[in-house]
Amino acid sequence: MALSGGGANSDDMRRHNLSTVLGILHHNRRLSRTEITHASGLARSSVKGLVAELERVGLCFESEPEANFKSGRPSPTVEPRDDVLSVGVSRDARGLTVGFATLGATIVHQRWVPLERATTSMATADAVAAIIDESRAALPADALLVGIGAAVPGFVSGSEHNEVFAASISWDGEPFAEHLSAATGLDAWVRFDAHLGVTAESIWGAGKDRPNVYYLYGGPGGIGSAAIVNGRLLSGNVGMASSLAHTIVKPGGRLCVCGSLGCFQAEVRLRDVFPQADARDASRHGVTPPPVPAEDLRREIALTCLGVRAAVLAFDPELILFDGFLSTLLEAGRADLEAATTVSAMPRLSQQVTLGVPALGSDRLLIGAADLGFRGLLADPVGLVARLRD
Incomplete structure (x- = not known):
């Protein structure tokens, strides 16, 4: 809707309305001008x-509308250009993926390189810059890179989201966004990978039009989780809200990196079997994962049921997405996991929870990261383009 208020000048209102229209286009990829008008609440002439x-x-760009045999003149179709790109970065304990996405989150090119777990934040940023330079020939001619978003396997804290704490890659308060900006010359933002995964799925994937979604991601560095409740991503005081990885599922069990014994993340060890995030990700890198022993699989499923029950009680989701190696557990133990979502014998309080996997496949974190990289453009479309092209 249009900006209002006595303190707003015409430039502020214009910038806000441009941001609104571009954001609608970004989230929907292709719309008629009439559909944009309805979604924005702006006047038809203003949208034009x-x-x-x-x-x-x-x-x-606008294109001629398809004939629909309805009365009146059909509205032109509006689509984002494919040469305005955000850089998406996904860093985990195995390595680094750098991708390039259009508005509307279509990945047009990506590259994965292995990195040692203890590779520093600054060295990782230098690797990103090198991949960007090497990828120029694979991008559309005269492509405009507008920003970088990065997904990391740990909490991102600080007043400006500028401190990354990720035990699986030995980062303790690293200013990764600053390092990315220094290495590439682009504005950069960094967030916890599970937050970006659930955000991407809620905009373009399995969680679209579902206001209450819980997301569980099992990767080579451990387990991440995130919740969207009533349409809002939960973050919390230091970015740890909705993280059930450190919920105790086996008192006195294995030692976790957080210092506790028996955490969900420490006990569910399927990542020891899959060096990659899951079977789909493994095949992508030319790896055939070995079969999981039945006894180990049953144990992992039983422990994951405890985590699912905790998520249902804490966040009351309508959809739980199992990503990474946890999707393997859903495939093998769906009946047990579905039973774990029923936490009340009273019919009116019985949860109606759907269990599923991400619709965006192996690109889910990269898409979420690239979406973050469009933050500056979506806030001030015309201003940022003018600055970058000067």
């Missing part, structure tokens, strides 16, 4: 002018 300005600066 805003789309024209976004087209003028090279962010979208």
Whole structure:
């Protein structure tokens, strides 16, 4: 909706409305001008002018509408251009993936390279810059890179989200966003990978139009989780809200990196079998994962049931997504995991929870990271393009 308020000047209102229209286009990929009008709450004539300005600066284009045999003149179709790109970065305990995404989160090119677990934040940023330079030939001609978003396997804290704490890659308060900006010259933002995974799935994937989603991701560095409740991503005071990885599922069990015994993350060890995130990710890198012993699989499923029950009680989701190696447990133990979502014998309080896997496949974290990299463009479309092209 249009900006209002006595303190807002016309430039602020114009910038806000351009941001609104571009954001709608980014989340929906292809819409008619009439659909944008309905979604924005702006006047039809205003949307026409805003789309024209976004087209003028090279962010979208209009095309003739398809015949629909309805009365009246059909509305033109608006689509984002494919040469305005965000850089998405996904760092985990195995290595580094760098991808390039259009508005609308379509990945047009990506590259994975192995990295040692203890590779520093600054060295990782230098590797990102090198991949960007090497990838230029594979991108659309005259591609405009507008920002970088990065997914990391740990908590991101600080007033400016500028401190990364990730035990699996030996980072303790690393300013990764600053290092990325220094290495590439682009504005950069960094977030916990599970937060970006659930955000991407809620916009373009399995969680679309579902306001209550819980996301469980099992990767080579451990387990990450995130919750969207009533349409809002939970973050908390230091970024640890909705993280059940450190919930005790076996008192006195294995020692966790957090110092406790028997945490969900420490006890569910399927990552020891899959060096990659899951079977799909393994095949992507040319690895055939070995079969999991039945006894180990039953144990992992039973422990994951405890985590699912805790998630249902804490966040009351309508959908739980199992990602990474945890998708293997869903495939093998769906009946047990579905039973774990029923936490009340009273019919009116019985949860109605769907269990599923991400619709965005192995690109889910990269898409979420690239979406974050569009943050500056979506806040000030015309201003940022002018600055980058000066």
